Amino acid sequence: MTTDDRIRELARDYNAPPRALDAARREEIWNRIQRERGASSPRTAHRIRPRHRNRLQTIAAVAAVLLIGILIGRTTVDRPDERQATTSDHATANVDRVTTTNDHPVTPGNGLGTPGERLSADDTPSPDATHRLATRDYLLRTETLLTEFRLAAASPTPESALPGTGPWASSLLLETRLLMDSAIGENPDLQRLLRDLELILAEIVQLADAADERERQEIRRSLEERGVLLRLRRAVPAKAGTRGA
Amino acid sequence: MTLDERHLIESARRGEPAAERALYEQHVGRVYRMAHRMTGDAALAEDVTQDTFVRAFGRLDEFEFRSQFSTWLHAITTNVALNVLRTHRRTRDHEQPTEELGRLPVATHDGDRALRIALHRAIDTLNDDMRATFVLHDLEGYTHTEVAEMLGVEEGTSKARLSRARAKLRAVLADEDTRASRAGHAGRAGDER
Numbered sequence: 001m002t003t004d005d006r007i008r009e010l011a012r013d014y015n016a017p018p019r020a021l022d023a024a025r026r027e028e029i030w031n032r033i034q035r036e037r038g039a040s041s042p043r044t045a046h047r048i049r050p051r052h053r054n055r056l057q058t059i060a061a062v063a064a065v066l067l068i069g070i071l072i073g074r075t076t077v078d079r080p081d082e083r084q085a086t087t088s089d090h091a092t093a094n095v096d097r098v099t100t101t102n103d104h105p106v107t108p109g110n111g112l113g114t115p116g117e118r119l120s121a122d123d124t125p126s127p128d129a130t131h132r133l134a135t136r137d138y139l140l141r142t143e144t145l146l147t148e149f150r151l152a153a154a155s156p157t158p159e160s161a162l163p164g165t166g167p168w169a170s171s172l173l174l175e176t177r178l179l180m181d182s183a184i185g186e187n188p189d190l191q192r193l194l195r196d197l198e199l200i201l202a203e204i205v206q207l208a209d210a211a212d213e214r215e216r217q218e219i220r221r222s223l224e225e226r227g228v229l230l231r232l233r234r235a236v237p238a239k240a241g242t243r244g245a
Numbered sequence: 246m247t248l249d250e251r252h253l254i255e256s257a258r259r260g261e262p263a264a265e266r267a268l269y270e271q272h273v274g275r276v277y278r279m280a281h282r283m284t285g286d287a288a289l290a291e292d293v294t295q296d297t298f299v300r301a302f303g304r305l306d307e308f309e310f311r312s313q314f315s316t317w318l319h320a321i322t323t324n325v326a327l328n329v330l331r332t333h334r335r336t337r338d339h340e341q342p343t344e345e346l347g348r349l350p351v352a353t354h355d356g357d358r359a360l361r362i363a364l365h366r367a368i369d370t371l372n373d374d375m376r377a378t379f380v381l382h383d384l385e386g387y388t389h390t391e392v393a394e395m396l397g398v399e400e401g402t403s404k405a406r407l408s409r410a411r412a413k414l415r416a417v418l419a420d421e422d423t424r425a426s427r428a429g430h431a432g433r434a435g436d437e438r
Contacts, residue, residue, distance in 0.1 A: 017281040
């Protein structure tokens with residue numbers, strides 16, 4: 001017997017399952033597959049074990065505080081412009097009364113308002129309005145990341161085109177999970193979009209360590225198959241990020 | 246590939262649930278075993294099995310009948326398992342530094358059993374690529390052509406990885422043999438005194 005034969009013999013039961021899957025386990029896995037395929041739900045969500053969830057919740061809470069702080073800061077800084085807008089334009093409105101521009105009519109239903117949506121100078125931002133603005137801001141940043149990722153993945157030298165993607169995706173992943181647990185995530189369309197985003201962002205975060213070309217292409221394909229970018233753009237009007245548009 | 250399997254795959258592509266279920270039943274046992282080999286954890290292996298079939302059914306149109314269906318399916322299993330391990334390891338490393346694992350005592354000094362445990366630990370320490378190659382080739386019996394296809398590398402790369410993996414394991418085996426031999430000598434010397 002050669003040394004390699006001996007190694008094979010000693011390793012024969014390496015990580016071998018103690019028992020084969022019984023009928024009940026097979027059925028259970030089959031049901032999970034059907035649920036996941038039927039709902040097109042994220043592959044990772046059910047897998048987050050409680051101890052991981054606790055850590056995520058702590059991080060998410062910190063992120064939430066930061067996010068709300070930034071948003072309140074933004075709305076405060078924007079007020080002079082808003083006052084100007086109220087005098088010259090009929091577009092001033094409470095955040096719940098959205099305004100429109102000619103080329104971007106209101107598309108009710110996603111709860112995120114429209115390109116012209118602004119906070120009135122005299123309004124104190126309600127938690128709902130803050131939440132919606134945060135969601136819109138998040139969606140815009142996610143769209144930017146995914147668009148850059150898709151372009152970079154298609155480039156001849158994707159490795160050099162993707163530095164820093166991991167931390168960026170990681171931060172967005174955190175916000176995704178935060179939004180999924182929030183009231184705004186109760187919108188079924190948005191919830192579905194957030195689930196897909198969670199999956200794709202998680203894959204991009206993993207990819208940051210692996211830099212595997214096949215995986216990169218799989219993510220790109222997953223993006224296209226799920227029509228994620230298209231749905232993202234539908235969720236956020238094209239000029240949502242343009243201040244005072 | 247049998248005509249029956251080809252028929253099942255084509256039916257599953259048309260979305261026939263019975264065909265999908267039949268494919269699942271035919272392959273789930275081996276997929277789970279491979280997943281367990283790669284992850285060493287029953288719950289993770291079930292997750293990998295689930296993901297493998299979700300991906301496979303979602304991409305059945307991409308299967309071109311150029312290889313065995315099982316090889317194609319196991320390629321997905323391997324990739325999913327490696328991804329799951331990367332994620333899981335990151336989390337686990339936060340909770341238990343890897344140096345701690347190396348210091349755990351070997352549970353037994355009983356000859357082959359101790360050797361087996363030492364070797365299994367050595368396999369655990371191989372990097373993912375080497376370990377996957379070793380598991381697929383030496384334990385699951387795939388050829389280098391199949392391993393290369395599964396891992397998306399050249400056949401030569403698969404051979405090189407296996408060679409490096411075996412070299413590391415041979416070194417571990419030699420160390421363990423030396424240690425066992427010294428322990429044997431010490432034991433006999435003690436008896437003579």
